[in-house]
Amino acid sequence: MFKPLAVLAISLSLAACATTPPAPRAPLRIATWNMEHLSEDGAQGCKARTDADYALMRRYADRLNADVIAFEEVESIKAASRVFDPAKYQLIIEERSAGDHFPCGGQEGRKLTRQAVGFAIRKGVQFDRAPDLADLAVGNPNLRSGVDIIVHARGHAPVRLLAVHLKSGCFNGLKGDACQTLQQQIPVLEKWIDARAAEPIRFIVLGDFNRRLARQDDVLWADLDDGQPANADLSLAEGTTTPKCDPRFKEFIDHIVLDARSARDLAGFEEQTYALADGHPSDHCPVVASLK
Template sequence: MHRPLAALALCLSLAACASVPPSPSPSPRAPLRVATWNMEHLSEDGAQGCKARTDADYAVMRRYAEQLNADVIAFEEVESVKAAARVFDPAKYQLIIEERPAGEHFACGGQEGRKLTRQAVGFAIRKGVSFERAPDLVDLALGNPNLRSGVDITVRAPGHAPLRLLAVHLKSGCFSGLGGQACPTLQQQVPVLERWIDARAAEPVRFVVLGDFNRRLARKDDVLWADLDDGQPANADLSLAEGTTTPKCDPRYSEFIDHIVLDARAGRDLVGFEEQAYAPADGHPSDHCPVVAVLR
């Protein structure tokens, strides 16, 4: 090639390169939103169970589920996957529930002819978030068909390190102290939970325990929190996602009993906590409001 032609080709080549815009920087990874929501006797049929609901009531709950915009939601007091699907759109969420069968169908207090439906624990996991399910933590039920197992999964969200999650719903009635009639049962559940925590703390994957603990764990010197948060092994140095935040769900209650408990590694990734209180016009679709931990 003659030198003038070679120079022209080089100039054209450089011009072409200069006209190509630089590749955009990768967008920051979206935070991972992990929530828990006790859904108050969510049954497949609103005419059944201890919480009557109309189709409009289910629609309101589905709207709140959309607004929650969570990647993973642990849910409690849900009869079945079919019941969960009335709130969490199956086109958007993968739904799983504990394998424990229904216990006894007690009469609902003060509601003639209505009986308790199954109160189970499970997860709604946004499609696109892969997960693996471990066996349910059946020991948490203490051999009692009317207590709940824990549901144990590991999620792998795009752009995030794996996160192991255990959804729980512990015995109600021992909210503080140890004098309540339900306290001996809750005291038996705590060592089961502690063994799970200690085993996970010795493994390389960060973890979260979330759900309805039926306990004011943030209360100063709570003895059951001290049992769980003993810092041994090192990653079992736990924290509560709510920190010093107090709930706004119901003015009668100034302390959370629904918690998102983070291990030391997940605690370092916490960048936010939210409670989704209900609008006055919606009343209380459930007697608990959902809470969300935001992890980087």
């Protein structure tokens, strides 16, 4: 037979359990990483790598601890799997075939391998894949499509992600052939953004934009961030943060662009830099946005 004090203790314990709030869900970590000519075989392509180099990149991928990573400049799923452990990640890549195999500048006998866009998605995170945004290549077989997915992470609202790698060579201003090409890509991207803004799911565009979008009065950012429809009021996850990856560069060209709904859920932004002893496994450092 229970004593009165024992009954009271049990009652208080049960009451405490009933009122204890559930533990908060960990933020959803979404990253982008240009992996600099990541080929299946380090003896091929424009960036020579040894087995130790691939192992080093895998350690950085693990340290990133991201749920979803958009990647750029990757030859194939096989190449991606040398960095992202297939036991931990689901890997997808754009369907576009390889373009021309240009010679690598200053590297006799080496030729460019396929530079593709894709995603590494942590196993257990559900996703749907939409058709690639092939129009982003503006008819040029050497330019990249966008890879389009909807992520359904447990405990989080769905989020639609578009991974991109835009034309290089037009980092600011509008002069030159590269800028003409980039100016053709921007309306394609804006059309995708406007269509998604009219839908109920929040969205993010992320990747290597090859453009300093945070620069004050950037005309191409103004084209994208026109606020029409209302959810197309865009934000850069880095805010006023500046990169530390390479001291030569003071502004990001790798961006995580949030729609108005995703921006309200932003819980943090970080850049993962490389240890001095490791050199630069890639000429870009990964950046990560965390969503509540």
